[in-house]
Amino acid sequence: MTPEACARFAAQTQELAKKENLPYSLSVTDAEQIEEERFDGKPLKYGTPAAAIAAMERRVAEMRANKAQLLSTIEDCDDSMRETLMQDLEVLNQQIAATQERLDAYRQQQKCEN
Numbered sequence: 001m002t003p004e005a006c007a008r009f010a011a012q013t014q015e016l017a018k019k020e021n022l023p024y025s026l027s028v029t030d031a032e033q034i035e036e037e038r039f040d041g042k043p044l045k046y047g048t049p050a051a052a053i054a055a056m057e058r059r060v061a062e063m064r065a066n067k068a069q070l071l072s073t074i075e076d077c078d079d080s081m082r083e084t085l086m087q088d089l090e091v092l093n094q095q096i097a098a099t100q101e102r103l104d105a106y107r108q109q110q111k112c113e114n
Helices: 003-020 028-038 049-076 079-113
Strands: none
Touching: 003 028, 028 049, 049 079
């Protein structure tokens, strides 16, 4: 799928969630990440560095929001869950770092093209 197809797919899941009163729908970021995972982590082709930068900025922001929720959950959780949640936090931190690296690379690419 292209980034545009991911956006359409996410919009469709959001419409369905609203229509069926479902508690969750996919964001554009979710759809893009699923698509990349389907192809062993190969990045989507955004067309321009500016489009890639916008996508990575959106992704980092969403991941940081997820991290804030996870930290809150860890703070309030039962001791039996803390180890599992800390492992989830470690994975999330790695994903944030990898996404930040991609964002930095796209920014550098954009500078080189200007």
